[in-house]
Amino acid sequence: MVCLISLARLRQEYYGRPADGELVVERTVKEAVHEPGHTCGLAHCDNPVCAMFFSNYLEDTDRKGPDFYPSCRAQLAKPRLRSRDVRRIHPAGV
Numbered sequence: 754m755v756c757l758i759s760l761a762r763l764r765q766e767y768y769g770r771p772a773d774g775e776l777v778v779e780r781t782v783k784e785a786v787h788e789p790g791h792t793c794g795l796a797h798c799d800n801p802v803c804a805m806f807f808s809n810y811l812e813d814t815d816r817k818g819p820d821f822y823p824s825c826r827a828q829l830a831k832p833r834l835r836s837r838d839v840r841r842i843h844p845a846g847v
C-alpha cells in the first residue's frame with residue numbers, strides 16, 4: 754500500500770499567513786489517516802469530525818479529527834478481498 758500526501762497546501766505560508774509548524778503537523782496527521790482510509794476501501798464520510806470527511810477547504814481539515822468515527826471504523830473491521838484474492842478469482846485482471 755502506497756499513499757502520497759503533498760504538504761504544500763497544508764502550510765499556512767501557501768495562503769500568505771505566518772508559518773505554524775504545529776498546525777502543519779496536525780493537518781498532515783489527518784491526511785495521513787484519510788488517504789490510507791481510501792486505500793482500505795473507505796469512501797468519504799458525512800460526519801464533519803471524522804477523518805474520512807472530505808476536506809474541500811482547509812477549514813474542513815482543521816475541524817475534523819485524526820480518528821475514524823464508528824461507521825467508518827465498522828467498515829474497516831469488515832473482511833475484504835485483497836487484490837491478490839481478486840486476481841485469483843479473475844485471473845485476466847478484469
Ligand SMILES: [Zn+2]
Pocket residue numbers: 787791797807
Ligand atoms: Zn478523500
Ligand SMILES: [Zn+2]
Pocket residue numbers: 798799800803804805806821822823824825826
Ligand atoms: Zn466516518
